[in-house]
Amino acid sequence: MIMKWLHKFSSPPYFYALSGKLIKWLSVLLVAFLAAGLYGGLVLAPADYQQGDSFRIIYVHVPAAWMSLFIYMVMAVSGTIALVWRIKLAEIVSVCSPPIGAGFTFLALVTGSIWGKPMWGTWWVWDARLTSELILLFLYLGLIGLYTAIEDKRTASRSVAILALVGVVNIPIIHYSVEWWNTLHQGPTVTKFDKPSIHIDMLIPLLNMAIAFKLYFAIALLMRSRNELLQREQNGRWVEEVLEGK
Amino acid sequence: MSQFLEMGGYAFYVWSAYGVSTLVLCYGLLRPYLDHKKTLREISLKRRQHKRDLND
Amino acid sequence: MAISMHLRAFGAVIVRDLLLAFRHKSELVNSIAFFILVVSLFPLGVGADIVLLRKIAPGVIWVAALLATFLSLDHLFRSDYEDGCLELILMSPHPVSLIVLAKIMAHWMLTGVPLTLIAPLLAGMYGLENSSIAVLMLTLLIGTPILSLIGAIAIALTVGLRKGGVMLALLILPFYVPVLIFATAAIDAQIAGFPVSGQINMLLALLALALTLSPWPTAVALKMSLS
Numbered sequence: 001m002i003m004k005w006l007h008k009f010s011s012p013p014y015f016y017a018l019s020g021k022l023i024k025w026l027s028v029l030l031v032a033f034l035a036a037g038l039y040g041g042l043v044l045a046p047a048d049y050q051q052g053d054s055f056r057i058i059y060v061h062v063p064a065a066w067m068s069l070f071i072y073m074v075m076a077v078s079g080t081i082a083l084v085w086r087i088k089l090a091e092i093v094s095v096c097s098p099p100i101g102a103g104f105t106f107l108a109l110v111t112g113s114i115w116g117k118p119m120w121g122t123w124w125v126w127d128a129r130l131t132s133e134l135i136l137l138f139l140y141l142g143l144i145g146l147y148t149a150i151e152d153k154r155t156a157s158r159s160v161a162i163l164a165l166v167g168v169v170n171i172p173i174i175h176y177s178v179e180w181w182n183t184l185h186q187g188p189t190v191t192k193f194d195k196p197s198i199h200i201d202m203l204i205p206l207l208n209m210a211i212a213f214k215l216y217f218a219i220a221l222l223m224r225s226r227n228e229l230l231q232r233e234q235n236g237r238w239v240e241e242v243l244e245g246k
Numbered sequence: 247m248s249q250f251l252e253m254g255g256y257a258f259y260v261w262s263a264y265g266v267s268t269l270v271l272c273y274g275l276l277r278p279y280l281d282h283k284k285t286l287r288e289i290s291l292k293r294r295q296h297k298r299d300l301n302d
Numbered sequence: 303m304a305i306s307m308h309l310r311a312f313g314a315v316i317v318r319d320l321l322l323a324f325r326h327k328s329e330l331v332n333s334i335a336f337f338i339l340v341v342s343l344f345p346l347g348v349g350a351d352i353v354l355l356r357k358i359a360p361g362v363i364w365v366a367a368l369l370a371t372f373l374s375l376d377h378l379f380r381s382d383y384e385d386g387c388l389e390l391i392l393m394s395p396h397p398v399s400l401i402v403l404a405k406i407m408a409h410w411m412l413t414g415v416p417l418t419l420i421a422p423l424l425a426g427m428y429g430l431e432n433s434s435i436a437v438l439m440l441t442l443l444i445g446t447p448i449l450s451l452i453g454a455i456a457i458a459l460t461v462g463l464r465k466g467g468v469m470l471a472l473l474i475l476p477f478y479v480p481v482l483i484f485a486t487a488a489i490d491a492q493i494a495g496f497p498v499s500g501q502i503n504m505l506l507a508l509l510a511l512a513l514t515l516s517p518w519p520t521a522v523a524l525k526m527s528l529s
Contacts, residue, residue: 131479162455
């Protein structure tokens with residue numbers, strides 16, 4: 001049953017049609033969660049007793065950082081699936097993710113830097129977490145560059161998958177860097193095995209924003225995947241039907 | 247309202263952070279949207295040319 | 303029986319690469335000359351204050367070693383790619399990973415080893431003491447093979463491209479950083495009088511990881527680049 005569904009799902013025309021509908025629904029959800037998260041974070045949540053209102057940057061900084069790691073894992077897993085089982089859709093997902101991941105990594109770094117200025121007094125510090133996040137940005141950019149530089153799309157996709165796999169070691173380094181090394185960056189408050197050590201009123205908008213960003217990733221990924229699919233299957237008959245439908 | 251805008255004196259930091267985020271995320275959706283239109287245009291162009299070549 | 307055949311091929315590839323390199327001595331000298339130049343330029347730029355130089359010595363020498371290795375990596379597969387030998391190598395009955403390992407080892411003998419041997423001289427110019435110089439040499443000895451091994455993966459991915467340059471840097475840098483960090487941490491620890499076993503062990507672990515895990519992706523990348 002599942003195999004039949006997977007088979008149907010990975011057929012290009014079916015995926016194209018389904019993703020089109022999915023994008024519309026996900027967009028509605030995105031607006032809802034964004035509104036909830038932003039209202040909760042910017043208005044409802046009480047100001048931090050130490051940092052005042054500047055802590056509200058957390059509501060973009062932390063979800064962006066979470067996404068930078070999450071997207072990398074999605075990319076690495078789908079890349080592995082593409083390498084081992086040669087599923088076209090997995091290949092497309094792994095290849096369309098890096099730009100979105102790079103965007104979130106960039107956001108995490110920039111919002112973190114803006115937050116750091118009032119909090120730590122400096123725009124940047126070379127501690128373990130910031131440095132490894134910067135390296136993650138280089139990794140994403142390298143993957144994008146590699147894909148655009150190789151002409152044959154199949155070869156390019158597989159090269160990207162290999163490099164992505166090799167770079168997976170960076171992810172645990174980023175996550176655990178605040179525990180392994182003495183860093184200026186704050187330690188983990190949400191993703192620990194204990195109860196989260198953050199006030200519930202401050203936590204809920206954070207989770208809403210996290211969900212919103214994941215929805216965003218899904219939408220952006222679907223949009224990019226459809227384009228990639230169109231480009232790869234230009235000569236297919238279903239594409240003609242799509243063109244006529246437009 | 248003014249408390250909302252001033253963010254306890256941190257207005258510059260908070261709003262520039264949210265501003266950058268909005269810009270980047272909007273671009274991240276705008277780009278594939280425009281690319282989609284471009285791709286459809288290019289493909290239909292190529293197909294028309296191909297049909298023309300076949301008819302010659 | 304097959305093992306001895308492969309081992310002989312391994313040795314043969316190393317000897318071949320070394321011989322070929324010695325016939326083009328200028329390429330050999332390039333990366334060493336670059337290394338020496340960079341290390342010598344820094345004191346001219348930051349001033350001759352020996353206290354400052356002693357502090358930046360581990361970082362400067364290691365970054366220069368990184369850059370010199372990076373420059374020399376292109377030669378790893380380029381000439382074989384251009385005259386078609388690489389395709390023949392891939393078609394041989396020997397496991398490609400083994401041949402790749404042999405080429406990397408030859409590359410390391412031609413770049414990493416000379417770097418390690420020259421480094422004490424340059425470290426002396428920066429006012430480092432003998433014990434620190436010893437640790438520097440040790441880190442270079444363990445670290446430069448890691449640089450060659452990891453660099454090989456990136457080079458194999460881009461050997462088919464005409465202008466790989468900047469992209470190569472973006473691909474390699476993220477993986478060179480841990481080596482850089484642990485190596486300089488070890489030397490700094492020695493200068494401060496702390497034990498270095500922790501950092502050295504991490505470097506050895508990275509070397510073990512690189513030795514076991516990089517030949518295979520390199521081989522796969524080569525096959526893909528040539529298809």
